[in-house]
Amino acid sequence: MVEANNTTVTLQVHRFTPRPERAERARGGSPFAKKSSPFGGGSDSAARRRPRGKQWVQEYTIPARPSDTVLDCLLTIKRTIDPTLAFRYSCGHGMCGSDAAAINGTPTLLCTATVRDWAKQPSTAPEVDDEGFRRTGDETANEPDVPAENNITEGSLGVIELASLPGFPPQRDLIADIDPMLNQIRKLTPYLQADGVLATTAEGKVDVFEYLQNPEQLAKYETLSNCIACGVCEGACPVYAGGDAFVGPAALIWASRFINDSRDTKAMDRMDAIDAADGVAGCQSVRACSRHCPRGIDVGEEMWQIVAKVRER
Structure with missing residues (x-):
């Protein structure tokens, strides 16, 4: 069965661009820079500290098939739309683990996650009520369903939200410092x-079965x-x-x-x-x-x- 190629998917990417590092002071920099902290300190401290920079969410809508992986979609974006989008990958087959990221808030590999499994349709009900309070499941249980065609674009497979791997400081866009x-x-x-x-045998030879x-x-x-x-x-x-x-x-x-x-x-x-x-x-x-x-x-x-x-x- 041949999949239709007139469908699209929207990727909501949490992007990050680090602030440029300050130039080191002349004459060896700060005299306090090399002092070790009693609470861990050392070279790991800079890696653990969340870097400062610009953060924003950028949406990309591209043609996609349900069987495409999220990595396929990102490569399409980088090659045809936005070459500045940064993400890490290598083998593309779930063997190296270099492309770990958060998809819809869940840590997983980009190369093994398919659009079919991760694309979600937008919520049919508003998240807040008229007074600005967040709506709960009980409040919307008895309300009539809003037709899906009023909430999603025809031919859209849904939306996928992407962010860098949680628990690690981001380096740029979807690249985390592991x-x-x-x-x-x-x-x-x-x-x-x-x-x-x-080990040797009784005859004095190397024991290959050691x-x-x-x-x-x-x-x-x-x-x-x-x-x-x-x-x-x-x-x-x-x-x-x-x-x-x-x-x-x-x-x-x-x-x-x-x-x-x-x-x-x-x-x-x-x-x-x-x-x-x-x-x-x-x-x-x-x-x-x-x-x-x-x-x-x-x-x-x-x-x-x-x-x-x-x-x-």
Whole structure:
């Protein structure tokens, strides 16, 4: 079945242009600039601080098909309408995680979100009453429905609202600064740490089966190794704010991946590192992090598992 090509979609993009950085003072700048703060400070502070700049919402109405992805729509806008629109992407197939953003307020990947699934029709009832108060569902339940043709443009698939990934400072338009998350992951040494001893056989040869695992051992961390550090779980977490108050679900997932790896010899050290006020103690078990993981990880369940393992050790 061939889809009609005479339909359109409207993208409401929350845009942001940062204010130009002030020129550094002559003679080495401010004498106070290099002093570290007792509350975290360091190079991460600038990344966590929300930059100032111009913010506005811009609408684009373009031809689109229900099967088009939101990334397809943004590329059409950038190539034919507005080359200044900024967004990040790479593979375009949900494998790299670079194009994470908020679609209709929900963190997800632009390249896997289709117009069919995310376009919404405008509300048929006004949001406020004659006195300026916001209307509730009870107030509009008994009112007659307004015909849809009076509220939407013929041939329109609907409206999609786009914003940068929540929980991170925006850099420009839909590009968020995810360095705070990546720095948190790096702090937890996200790589295999073996004992460094080269195993040998009885004949004195190198034991090529030193790190051989059975299916049960592999299953303990295999799903966790699919994490692409896109930041969707962090953007959905109401506790994580891109700072030091909570290390975040992504960093804990990476720590859990190696804690559950039978080849790693630093499991206890890893659990000591996350057994802190800004580690597993910061997780409130809201489980919002599980809603839209593009790699199918039940982040909330894995968080519960690692919290239980740390407390029981």
